[in-house]
Amino acid sequence: MGKNVVIVGGGFAGISAAKKLANTSYKITIVDKTNHHLFQPLLYQVATAALSPGDIAMPIRAIFSKQKNVQVILGEVTRVDKDQNRIYLRNGSSLPFHYLILAPGAQYNYFGNEKWKEHAPGLKSLSDALEIRERILLSLEKAEQIIDAEKRKPFLTYVVIGGGPTGVEMAGSIAEIAKRSMMRDFRNIRPEETTIYLIEAAEGILNGFDKPLPEKGLQTLKDMGVEVLLNSPVEEIREDGVQVDGQFIETPNIIWGAGVKASPIIQELGIETDRMGRAMVEGDLSISGSPNIFVAGDAAHVKDERGNPLPGLAPVALQQGKYLGNIIKQSSSNRKPFHYVDKGTMATIGRAKAVADIRGFKFSGFFAWLLWGLIHIFFLIGFRNRFRVFAEWTWHYITFKRGVRLIAKKE
Template sequence: MDSSKKTVVVVGGGFGGISVAKQLKKANVNVILVDKKNHHLFQPLLYQVATAALSPGDIAMPIRGIFGKYSNVRTVMDEVTEIDKNSQTIVLKSGNKLNYDYLVLAPGAQYNYFGNDNWSEHAPGLKTIANALEVREKILVSLEKADQIPDKEKRKPYLRYVIVGGGPTGVEMAGAIAEIAKRNMMRDFKSLSPEETEVYLVEAMSGILNGYPEHLSKKAQKDLEKMGVQILLDSPVTDIRENGIEIDGKFIETPNMVWAAGVKASPLIKALDCEIDKMGRAIVTKNLTIPGTGNIFVIGDAAHAKDEDGNPLPGLAPVALQMGKYVGNLIKEGKSIDKVNPFHYTDKGTMATIGRAKAVAKIRGFTFSGFVAWLVWCFIHIFFLIGYRNRFRVFAEWSWYYLTFKRGVRLITGRVTKK
């Protein structure tokens, strides 16, 4: 790398970090992209890995593969442990140090268990490939165990599934598991009946898909209930144990639990010694910088930024992508921070899939549901995948599933049984 050029250190290989690096891949700067893992993960489709619809490689791309042909972009697989704003240096877990002229933090978020972090052992979230494979393994192992138990009462726990959180991830997960349990895989287990399965979607508030128009929320709820999902509203979780979950005094015995109830920012943000909100996000300026600095940016799920109405921007992929593009262009142009227009987020819509040919969507003021919404959802998600290979593979898998109702990635590798 050219030592005469300014150095931009980007922390995080998610949507925001990759977006920044893409804007700078031909700029007159050195870019160092730091991430704990060696791959970019398309998290919106992670639940499909967990439900055996897609393979991990379908939704992940090695970061070095994305930027390999650009000489000014360097990839470092490591974890940031310290940030020294005075010396403009970050310290990595390996002990190495990196100097920066610009620092962009896009470390993402993690699931929030609201002070009960021990729950994560039994009810994993869906933030990493490892999480998704663990959930997939639990589902498949439970079906195998249930198939070997002749007594219907004794095998009931293995045929129960509980998803905590009624946001898009929880809704999509519940719908996918309902399809697995009541249609897709059950035909291969001769001693089991689809009627034996129970799928619960648990939400502490009074409705699912909060933030969506009310009629779409109700449509999603109705579709899920038709698929056999039991939706428990106003039902806060009080305890999670290895053999089940306690919800408002009621205990549901099952080993199959998934947490999708809330997120908090990466703990790395605390190293900035800046003002944070109750979710641990850095409160940034209109230019996405830390107050008092002109060269430290925080974007994506780790940033508390507001729209024109003063409302916090949601932790969605489109927000992170637009933030990354804004910051990348700002650095590339080299203008003083006080001479550029503030960040403006263009809301292009929100959507959630419920199951095969079922989805709800709000796009540019228009709302729709059903098959058309599902087609739009499929198109947009394929479009935002990185790499033509991944796009083709996902399209092929979805087409195969739509025509045959069969999910192909049903391998048990021992991730659960080895514990």
């Protein structure tokens, strides 16, 4: 067996790098805190009971079951020894490497208010999605049992914090749940009793999109009944609600999507990072002084041709992973810098509602939603996952029904 390549993170960057190196002389070891590759762009659909966890996740071992040079380890990396070329895991074990790819992803940034996390979960993992789903379902069940309309109002109020794609997608999906798809199954609550807030500290939503798409997205949300509060930084989050812009919104249903920061392992490298904790990497994605250690995906600060940082999107991570797999295979010191090919950005807002910017061509409405769905299904790993998601979406579109409405935990 050849040199050791250790990949930390089983996301898009890590998986695509490992695929490039599969069936080669390299010994590949993938280390991840979970045992599955997760298609994060569709997490909100699990959170809103449209899809099952198994529809958007696949065991990493299953992905590489036929590649004999790929080993998978369930564990969390706590330290990287750059001098000895070795990583250390939380269980006390360690792994040597000739090449190291760090693609540990990101986590939500509460901007120093970590106590808010308990009451306003983010959406980065399957457990996050399931927690949010059960909060929504439990809230509806509690509202159903309260006769007094004023007293049940908090349980029919939903607050999504952050006007990026995740926040917009969540707010739109909750609006569909609350105002149409699930309400037919409840007898004592009416769709018009629900209130959905989208709170954004900046002056607009979908700031990564060019005009007029943010304006169209904003109008679509308003048409769906979402109250969008702009220029409204959150002041306090409690168990019973959110303080924002001089008012207190009473609700147990709070979802955080206002910002991210890189995995803490990046700070352990002792290198320069940006304000989001992402590693400032060289043109070949390596870190300064260590040409055999690379950072990719959400944990890397990489600029585009205009000098702007690349967004934390799946296509960016996929291209970076393939690039790293290729340069490791070539084993050359003369490396061409990474170049990202931007194929467009898009966000869905609801049923047959989306915005998309594909290489300067801007779309909104049904056609953008159809593009969004087809592209996301294409990126799913495994034929079974693609078929199931396509079937689920077709069913939801025709019937307006959400399929996975189970409450597993006890109150």
